[in-house]
Structure formats: structure tokens, C-alpha cells
Amino acid sequence: MKKIFLILFACLLFASNTVFAIDTEKAIVNDMMLQNHINEIGTRILNANKIDLRMVFLYSRKDKLIKGEPSLTKRQIIIYDKNINNASNDDEIAAFLAREICKTAESYMGQLKGLVGSAQVKFAPKKYEIFFDKRAVDFMVTAGYNPLALITYINKNCPQKRFDTFARSNLTSKRLANIYEYIYTKYPYFLANNTYISNPYYQNFLLTSINNRQKLQQKIEKNTKKEIKYE
Amino acid sequence: MNKIIFLFILFLTASPVFALERDYFVEKTLASNLYSKPETNLNYNYESVESIPIKLQITKNISTKKGKVYEGQNIEFKTIEDVFYNNEILLKRGTIVKARVETYINRGMNGIPATIIIDNFEIPNIKKEKLKSIYIKKGANRTIFVLPVKWALTPLPPTGSFTNIIIGGHAKITNKDKITIYYYPHWGNKLIDYNIDILKL
Numbered sequence: 001m002k003k004i005f006l007i008l009f010a011c012l013l014f015a016s017n018t019v020f021a022i023d024t025e026k027a028i029v030n031d032m033m034l035q036n037h038i039n040e041i042g043t044r045i046l047n048a049n050k051i052d053l054r055m056v057f058l059y060s061r062k063d064k065l066i067k068g069e070p071s072l073t074k075r076q077i078i079i080y081d082k083n084i085n086n087a088s089n090d091d092e093i094a095a096f097l098a099r100e101i102c103k104t105a106e107s108y109m110g111q112l113k114g115l116v117g118s119a120q121v122k123f124a125p126k127k128y129e130i131f132f133d134k135r136a137v138d139f140m141v142t143a144g145y146n147p148l149a150l151i152t153y154i155n156k157n158c159p160q161k162r163f164d165t166f167a168r169s170n171l172t173s174k175r176l177a178n179i180y181e182y183i184y185t186k187y188p189y190f191l192a193n194n195t196y197i198s199n200p201y202y203q204n205f206l207l208t209s210i211n212n213r214q215k216l217q218q219k220i221e222k223n224t225k226k227e228i229k230y231e
Numbered sequence: 232m233n234k235i236i237f238l239f240i241l242f243l244t245a246s247p248v249f250a251l252e253r254d255y256f257v258e259k260t261l262a263s264n265l266y267s268k269p270e271t272n273l274n275y276n277y278e279s280v281e282s283i284p285i286k287l288q289i290t291k292n293i294s295t296k297k298g299k300v301y302e303g304q305n306i307e308f309k310t311i312e313d314v315f316y317n318n319e320i321l322l323k324r325g326t327i328v329k330a331r332v333e334t335y336i337n338r339g340m341n342g343i344p345a346t347i348i349i350d351n352f353e354i355p356n357i358k359k360e361k362l363k364s365i366y367i368k369k370g371a372n373r374t375i376f377v378l379p380v381k382w383a384l385t386p387l388p389p390t391g392s393f394t395n396i397i398i399g400g401h402a403k404i405t406n407k408d409k410i411t412i413y414y415y416p417h418w419g420n421k422l423i424d425y426n427i428d429i430l431k432l
Contacts, residue, residue: 048272050363109367111375120343120374127339134302134334135348144271182334184257185303189266191257206254217256225301 035059038079041090042097048143055104057097059084071100072107072118086156088201091140091149098136098143099150103128125168133175134182141190147183148190151176152201155208176205177212177230184216272360279417282363283321285354286311287328287410294403295335295345295370304332306349311409316416322354329353330366335402341381342373344399357414364412371400 035058042057055075062080070076077100079093087093103121106128110117121128133154137147158172183190196202206213212230219228287308293300307327314322331351338345349366352359377394384391404410 044273047275047277050272050275050277050365052363109369110372116372116374116378119378120341123341123374123378124339124343127336127343131334131336138333138350141269142272144273182302184261186333187269188261189268191254192261192266194254194257197254213256217260220260226298 031059031061034084038084038093038097041094042077042101045094045098045101045139045143045145049139051101051105053105053108055101069122071104072121075104075107077101077104083157087153089149091145092153094140094143094145095136095147095150095153098139098145099132101139102132102135106132126164126170129170130175130178133179137179137182137187141187146190146195147179147187148194148196148202151179151183151205152196152199154179155201155205171231173209173212174230177209177216177228180205180209180213181216181228270359274419275360276419277415279415281417282413282415283314283316284411285314285322285328285414287412288406289404289408289410290327290406292403292405293332293347294401295337295347296401296403300332300335300347302332302334306330306332308352308410314414316414321356321414326355338370338399338401340395340398342375342377342394342397342399344370344372344374345402346370347402347404349404352412354414358419361415361418362412363415366410366412368402368404368408370402373397373399 038057038059045051046055053075055071055077057077057079060078060080062082070078077097079096079100083096084093087096106114106121107118108114110120133150136150140147140150154172154176158175160172161167161169164171164174212228215228215230219226288311290307290309293304293306307329310322310324310326310328313320313324330349330353333348333350335348336346347368349368350364352362352364354362377397381391381394384394
């Protein structure tokens with residue numbers, strides 16, 4: 001009887017190990033596929049925009065959070081699984097990467113081999129935040145991605161604070177309104193032929209941005225170039 | 232039969248629940264047929280290192296001061312000297328080159344300078360994909376001396392914060408600035424060029 005139990009126990013142990021090995025293998029293959037996909041999208045943005053600055057991409061799970069700001073120090077763009085889990089399509093992955101590419105490119109600017117440029121981004125992240133959003137739109141368009149995906153991606157990912165007067169980042173609604181205005185001004189084709197109009201996240205943006213879009217409408221009607229103070 | 236009619240009525244009444252919010256502002260101000268799709272750059276080949284510099288000068292000064300610059304602003308440059316390629320003149324001196332203000336950053340605290348980014352150069356007879364043309368102009372960058380002072384004063388709070396009042400310089404592009412952009416005649420789809428060479432042989 002003991003022998004039977006022993007054999008049964010050995011069989012169970014073997015089976016669980018096999019299952020565990022298969023799961024690990026699947027996870028590794030999944031990570032490899034994701035990493036390759038991220039590399040393809042990121043490199044396409046770099047090449048299409050003729051960005052002659054070296055930078056690499058890394059997919060990382062949330063349990064291996066990397067300290068510091070590697071995009072500014074090592075020029076390594078890290079995309080965590082929480083970032084990619086919220087992306088519905090390649091346009092949205094491109095939106096995330098285009099923004100990070102722009103930030104990393106800034107780390108090459110200025111004196112001391114970009115040290116000053118990086119320090120400026122660290123010191124004034126609020127000032128650069130909207131700039132990165134706008135340049136990300138340019139990068140996406142040149143690389144053949146739809147820039148409206150930046151709106152849907154930010155709408156899904158970035159929370160809305162109460163105030164931003166003394167904060168280190170802008171209100172998400174303000175960022176989204178600026179992106180919308182930028183696309184309206186420079187790439188009206190994407191709004192006039194809107195493939196995202198039936199996207200629920202884009203619809204949610206339209207719903208939550210009525211006041212800001214009214215402000216833009218007034219600016220267009222008055223034909224002024226004055227900057228709008230979005231909420 | 233009653234079930235079919237019931238389902239049909241249910242379908243008719245339920246469908247408006249999923250009606251989409253329309254972007255009336257865009258529908259009112261942008262007509263879909265007026266805009267062509269923006270150009271992409273996906274047929275690249277950066278094998279060639281041969282480049283021809285094109286030296287430019289702005290025709291009308293621009294500056295970030297008092298909101299004189301805006302996104303999407305069209306600006307004009309002119310070539311400072313003749314540009315030659317294969318001993319043939321490519322661009323004559325004084326040729327007008329159009330460009331666009333892509334975006335800009337206003338100057339900020341801690342000596343952060345304003346920045347203007349110019350691109351989308353339109354040069355007669357030259358494709359945009361063969362140009363390496365982005366031009367970035369920054370104002371006076373005072374961060375380089377603000378940061379050491381700030382760090383030195385940090386042990387004596389709140390004196391370190393006093394450096395916040397030092398503002399960076401405005402970005403200006405004047406006709407004294409000589410801008411060089413590069414034309415790479417062999418950039419593009421090399422595979423097609425090779426095929427043409429084979430056919431010639």
C-alpha cells in the first residue's frame with residue numbers, strides 16, 4: 001500500500017513539474033514575441049523619422065521594476081506589462097513608444113553630452129510633458145500610425161488629478177485637449193477621416209472634453225493664434 | 232411569428248442605445264475631401280553616406296517672444312549659395328525654401344531656454360525623404376550655471392529655490408543664423424535603383 005502511495009506521489013510531482021515547465025516556456029515565448037513586436041514598432045518610428053540617436057527598447061514585467069529613469073540615463077526605453085496591457089492595437093503601442101523616443105532624444109540635447117538636457121527634463125517635467133505629446137504625434141504620423149491612438153491611449157492610462165498648479169505634471173484633460181488641437185491644426189486629415197470615431201475610448205474622450213473643444217471652436221471661429229487655457 | 236416580430240421590435244428599439252457621439256465641431260469645420268493623407272517615410276534606405284549641404288537663411292525673423300510664433304506657422308528661407316550635384320547646379324542662390332514651425336517650448340524657470348523646432352522643408356525638385364532637415368534653435372541656456380548654484384544652496388533651505396526665478400532665453404531665428412540641412416541623393420528605395428542598374432547593364 002505504501003509503495004502505491006509513493007508511486008502516486010512521484011507521478012503527481014513529475015506531472016506538476018512538467019506543467020510548470022510548460023507554463024514557463026509559454027511565458028518565455030510570449031515575452032520574446034512581445035519584445036520583438038516592440039522592437040519592430042520602435043525601430044520603425046526611429047527610422048521613419050530619421051532619428052540618428054541610439055536607443056533601445058526593453059519589455060519588462062511589473063515584478064522587475066527598474067529604478068531611476070533609464071530613458072534619460074542609458075537611453076533605454078522600458079515598456080512595462082501594465083503599459084502594454086492597456087494598449088489595444090499597434091497604434092497605441094506606437095503612441096507610448098513615440099512619446100518615450102521623444103523624451104530619450106531630449107537626453108542627447110544640450111551641453112555635457114546631453115546631461116543638461118536630461119536635467120532640464122527632470123527639473124521641469126510639466127513643461128516638457130505636452131511637448132513630448134506633440135512630438136509623439138509628429139513621429140507617429142511619419143511612421144504611418146494614426147495619431148488619434150495617442151488620445152485613446154492617454155485617456156485609458158493617465159488618471160485625472162484635481163489641480164495642476166503646483167504639480168509636476170499637467171491635468172490629463174489639458175494634455176488631451178492640446179493633442180487634439182495639435183492634430184486639428186497640423187493633421188486635420190485624421191479628424192476629417194476619423195477611423196477612431198466608433199472607438200469607445202475615443203468616444204469617452206469626446207464626452208469628457210466638450211468644454212475644451214468648445215474653447216477650441218471659439219479660437220477657430222475668432223481666427224486667433226493665442227494659446228488656449230484648457231481645463 | 233410573434234417571436235420574430237418581438238425580436239425585430241427589440242432590435243429597432245435597442246440599437247439607438249449604442250448611438251455614437253458625433254464630433255460636430257470637426258464635421259462643421261473640416262470637410263473630409265479637402266485634406267490629403269500626410270506623407271509617411273517607410274521606403275527608407277540609409278546605406279549611402281554621400282550628402283550635399285544646403286545652406287539657408289531665414290527671410291523674416293521669428294521669435295518665441297510675445298507669442299510671435301505658433302505651431303504650423305509657414306516660414307520661408309532662401310539659399311545662401313549655389314548648390315551643386317554632379318557638377319550640375321541643383322539650386323541657385325536665393326532660391327526660396329518653404330518650411331514649417333513644427334512646435335516650440337516656451338522658456339521656463341531654472342534657466343530653461345525656449346526652443347523652436349523647424350522641419351518639413353520644401354525644396355524644389357528634392358523629395359523630403361532624401362533630406363535630413365530638422366532644425367532646432369534654443370535660446371540662452373542658463374541651466375548650466377543655475378543647477379550647480381541650486382545644488383550648492385540646497386543645504387540652506389529655502390535658498391536653493393531662489394534659482395527658480397532665473398528664466399531661460401527666448402529662441403530667435405534671424406537672418407544672421409546660417410542653417411545647414413543635408414540632401415542625401417541616394418537615400419530611398421535602393422532596391423529599385425539596383426534593378427534599374429541591372430537593366431542598364
